[in-house]
Amino acid sequence: MKRTLILIFLPFLVVLPFSYVISEKACGSLMSFHAKKPIPFNHKSHITKYGAANCETCHGYYENGRFKGLPTVGECKACHTDNDAGKTPEQARSKPFFANYKDGDRPWEAFAKQPDLVYFSHMAVMKNEKQARCSSCHGLKEDSMTTAKIKGKMPMGQCMDCHTALKISNACMVCHD
Amino acid sequence: MATMKRKWGMAIDLDKCTGCGACSIACMQENNLPMFTDDSDSPKRVTFLDLMRVTNDRDTDKKFGDVETAFIPKMCQQCEGNDPKNPKPPCVSVCPVVATDVGDDGVVSQIWSRCIGCRYCQASCPYEARVFNWWKPDYEGSFKEGLSPDVSVPSRGTVIKCTFCSHIWKRERDRMLAKGVKDINAVLYTPSCASACPTGAIIFGDLNDQASEVSRLAKDKRAFRLVHTIDDKPEEEKKRLMAIKHYPNPKVYYLSSKQWIKDMQKFK
Numbered sequence: 325m326k327r328t329l330i331l332i333f334l335p336f337l338v339v340l341p342f343s344y345v346i347s348e349k350a351c352g353s354l355m356s357f358h359a360k361k362p363i364p365f366n367h368k369s370h371i372t373k374y375g376a377a378n379c380e381t382c383h384g385y386y387e388n389g390r391f392k393g394l395p396t397v398g399e400c401k402a403c404h405t406d407n408d409a410g411k412t413p414e415q416a417r418s419k420p421f422f423a424n425y426k427d428g429d430r431p432w433e434a435f436a437k438q439p440d441l442v443y444f445s446h447m448a449v450m451k452n453e454k455q456a457r458c459s460s461c462h463g464l465k466e467d468s469m470t471t472a473k474i475k476g477k478m479p480m481g482q483c484m485d486c487h488t489a490l491k492i493s494n495a496c497m498v499c500h501d
Numbered sequence: 502m503a504t505m506k507r508k509w510g511m512a513i514d515l516d517k518c519t520g521c522g523a524c525s526i527a528c529m530q531e532n533n534l535p536m537f538t539d540d541s542d543s544p545k546r547v548t549f550l551d552l553m554r555v556t557n558d559r560d561t562d563k564k565f566g567d568v569e570t571a572f573i574p575k576m577c578q579q580c581e582g583n584d585p586k587n588p589k590p591p592c593v594s595v596c597p598v599v600a601t602d603v604g605d606d607g608v609v610s611q612i613w614s615r616c617i618g619c620r621y622c623q624a625s626c627p628y629e630a631r632v633f634n635w636w637k638p639d640y641e642g643s644f645k646e647g648l649s650p651d652v653s654v655p656s657r658g659t660v661i662k663c664t665f666c667s668h669i670w671k672r673e674r675d676r677m678l679a680k681g682v683k684d685i686n687a688v689l690y691t692p693s694c695a696s697a698c699p700t701g702a703i704i705f706g707d708l709n710d711q712a713s714e715v716s717r718l719a720k721d722k723r724a725f726r727l728v729h730t731i732d733d734k735p736e737e738e739k740k741r742l743m744a745i746k747h748y749p750n751p752k753v754y755y756l757s758s759k760q761w762i763k764d765m766q767k768f769k
Contacts, residue, residue, distance in 0.1 A: 443668055445674070496604070496615075498604070498605075
């Protein structure tokens, strides 16, 4: 009896760990679980101490309405200029870890990632008549002092809940193409 | 967000069409459709815009010199069913997984990630505008580097179709929002086939806007719709037929001065 049970469940025992590993890897790459954050960053100090006005100072838009996403090293260096001489204590210091990067590089990868089939537009959500908050999808980044993930998953139900509550159309083509 | 008042439609002048196929190529490039090695007139061809070649050489009364050829660019006709206020195209009512739906602007959407590949919609489509992805997309040469990031590459085993380049509308909406225009009815766009047409045969616009060129062309004497026999029936007969049967009622109008093309649209 015991042997039969083992024989019945053996395939499951073998397959399950494998499928777990595979799905974990696939989901991890799909949902950007392991985004690279090579340089530590403190959101809170940048906002409170150094007076970054809002999120758009670093995460802005291009002229055609596209979201820039994470800033490039060049954009960081606009404040963290190389020459420290003659700076007042309020001005941003030069950062030696930028030496390995070119101006166009983006050192950080984003945790927030939409699937390929979603046409998500920050412009449409943030600059419209009804506006969303950054924190409703990304978590309270302005309070975070590390680059750790605050809020990872962005399920479609969350988008649809907001759309229903604000009486915005929920037709498929609003977001998908 | 303001409610959508637009109803996108298209008018294609077959007298101006030279059959160059630029619309088809532009469509494939814009929508990330791969070109396969056996990409000819085969029925399994994966394309949104099919350039049909029609000729009157089977008409018995035509002599040698009278035979004419015309090209009909045929994409998804964006049907709306009998009642435009409650649009029910033939494909939407048969989809078991709500992968296809009618948007606010009247464009029939197709979400391939939701599609299970049952191909009911393909069977129900009167225009054979839907295609089934038989193969994994295979891009030749450096085509893959030029893929549009706005359009997802559909997976094998799903049905795809033309959506009037809805991603271009979204792109234009973002551009208008960046300028500070928040009204979505102010956003105008042109699908890639209409912008690629060298003779200006494809006109795209808003059918609800009476001043637009497409609504003017839709009321033209030369206008007809593909295999839509109800169009030239009297008004009362139309009502009687629509009560007993569903008609696709497409939003793509064709214009031709040749009578034999219009005769082709009728069942004999």
